[in-house]
Amino acid sequence: MDSLDTTSISASELAARIDPSTLRDRSDGPLYLGIADELRRLIESGEVAAQTRLPAERALSISLDVSRVTVASAYRHLRDSGWISAQRGSGTYVSPTGSLPSWGSLAGDRDAATLELVNASPSASPLLADAYAIAAERVRGRFDAGGYAPLGLLELREAIAAYYRGRGVPTTAENILVTAGATDAIHAVLATFTEPGARVLVEHPTYPGVVELTHSLGGRCIPVPVDPDDTEGFVAAADRAARQSAPTLAYFMPDFSNPSGARLPLHTRRQLSATMHRHSVLTIVDEVAADLSLDGSPDLEPFGAATPDIATVTIGSTSKTVWGGLRVGWVRAEAGRLAHVAATYARRQLSVSILDQLAAVELMGKYDEVRRVRADLSRATRDHTVALMRDHLPDWHFRVPDGGLSLWCSLPDGIRSSALVAEAHSRGLLLAPGLRFGTGYAFDDHQRIPFTRSLPEISSAVEILARLSSAGTPTPSIASNRPAAVV
Template sequence: MSTVIPNHISSMSAGRLADALGAPTLEASSRASGSPLYAHLASELRRLVETGVLSSGTRLPAERALSASLGVSRVTVASAYRDLRDAGLLRSQQGAGTFVAPTARESWGSLSRHNGSGVLEFVNASPSASPLLHEAYLHAVERVRDRLPDSGYAPGGSVELKESVAAYYTRRGLPTSTSNILITCGASDAAHAILDTLIEPGGRVLVEHPTYPGVVDAVASTGGRCIPVSVDPDDPDGFVAAADLAARQSAPTLAYFMPDFSNPSGTRLPVDSRRRLSATMHRHGVLTVVDEVSADLGLDDSPALEPFGVATPARATITLGSTSKTVWGGIRVGWVRAEPSMIDRIASTYARRQLSASILDQTVAALLLDHYDEVCGARSQSLRAARDHLAASVREMLPDWSFRLPAGGLSLWCRLPTDLRSTDLVAAAHARGVLLAPGPRFGLGHAFDDHQRIPFTRALADITDAVAVLADITAAQSLSVDSAPRRPSVVV
């Protein structure tokens, strides 16, 4: 198989890699684990790849050089490299060397673009339009009639919509005026405008791990680097401690967090945890960007929680939101909330990207924000039914899969059984007409290939059909594994 060599090659020297592997204790650790030395070495290399220490495209040292630095035989290194090539984590090319393979993030390619007839699209966790949307557009058309003699542009956002967004935050306990608001064409534009304004090449950004893929892509587009902080829905306090440690060790410029029903894990930080996290970031001088796109998607009558950053100075937090999940992704309306001076900086950056969001869509958003409790109530009701249906379907047809039922959000984050990889599952499902995003799409490096996100934003019948396809694939994979001759595998 030919290997595409990246245009910009980074290399890891044998000495540096030996240090990262813990060369002095490698053989002792192998004996303690009970695994052959080559298998233990492969396991440790896999760990470095999956945690992003060895990033995609990195050229590894030659077998002879690494064996000398580790004090092991060349056969041991060659066997470890071979195991990781077989697992798809490394690729080699004659005369060029051995490289960390592209991740699912870089190679999933046409999956997200394929949306033909008969295809069940579960790549995007985006629900259908709000039942209130049609009537809102009819009213908006009449309101816009008076603006037709104007240019149709509203740089920074219409006064009407900024007033509605400001009132939305004030109702939630965060006093806000129009000077605190910038209107954008969706949350993605908001995130890009913030990051383009504040991140210099090489700048570091703390992100939850797993996280929303667009965050990683947006940071990379600025030349920045994401620093992963593991998030566990069952241990929010552990996340606060891990973020504290990462801030001390990495000296990040920003943190990008989703404290309410994080995508894809569904994690929601309790009030005490979010207060301590906000204070911790402020103490380290880290500006926190808060993504609230899912904040209003509570599904189990969860109490409304105070917005992140209420208890810290206003300058410590920038918040972004949108109507994409509560109303409809077809309305490209989002916003940034921050101190007026910061809004001015971000608006200046954004003006180079976009002149104005659609006046008609802004008018629709303003109308619906004035009836937002009704909008969110209808959305939560439909999502709750879909979540419960998906959960029941997975329990029935995929009993070896495990998940934590989220109290809000848009998807299940499922742990896969041993010997099943998300990238393989997604490829097989694609061939059967079911489109999914692979687990590594939600992390850095090759992490989360043992997880699969399934949105519950589709019709119940479509959810049933999709899970049935995954059950067929999983059963076939199990039969294949059981009947295949086994060879020593990497310990992970």
């Protein structure tokens, strides 16, 4: 197994995650089964991610204060049921969740007949065509120069800085790096600050791109369960995880989190930001959805505004308010930190398209209108989707989000997202499997439904899902080596 593609968990860290009372109170069977049950719980919930290298038997037995034979039996039990596997000469690993394609490639090459609900990416803002027309005129004035703008065009960086000042965050162009979408921004920030073995706190469920990227950089995601109706609980859980796992980074989406839709109220976001700072954790704040309030709920103080500027790095993008095809995103950070991120990015990319940047300057100049237009369109598609789902899929449960671009649905008993997605695919509907939003085996009982396509397309998609649901979609999971019987 490629060592860059895996992370490991130490014996002491794993032992700290095992609930001793579960083992102590176990009167109905041998101790090794109790340990196996606890390990399975950690794997199932995603707390110990797929492909993680587990500690050696001897080390874990010392940390748990049990005999080596007990740990060996627990590992054997989990191996027999497929949860973990031994790699000759290199240790024991949590089994992979099947061979999944990368997140970015899930929507794939699709033909016109395919309904794509993998990405939560809306069609272009009606304001985009004019912005491109103006940019096409203005770009001529730049033809004599070389065409690279390593940090981004100064006028765009100034426009983005003005946007932050408008939100109450003192910012100049010195704090802004323009990137090709938030994807590049996240990549540059994580690549700058993720040391091999680094722990990164993430909401659970979270944005799949980040789990994949952290893993590929040799870091490990520590999931913190998020419940939109209990944001206080989220802060407490993040505090606990920071004490237990000593992370150096956190990646949070405080406004209309993707996919849960959670939004942290003012006091909770202040508390979380201060808590992370106290633990010396640098928080990466993904605000890609921050301007997607749909029901007029007021903007909240940006995450980190009340903590020192050095404590957070913020990511933004025009992909959701305008269009994913306009590849303009950015990083906002304290100038010293930003210089490190810019150096990382320069190794990967010389410049973002000048035409795209000029169009973005136009759109940032009328950003209130951009937001209002997007909110009107998304509110209509959300309401349409909600009404259809309630009619046709009454036993799918979801909370109606007041922002963002998708519904996060819990599936009825017996329906697995992985099986549903495979069936839907064969009927021309592409969806992202629920477990892509977790760090391992979690969320196969959830399905994200973006409300980003046209009303007729959404109607067709719900119709397909309703047919599959009523036909009793088979339940086996796509996690091909996930055991059918649990220990």
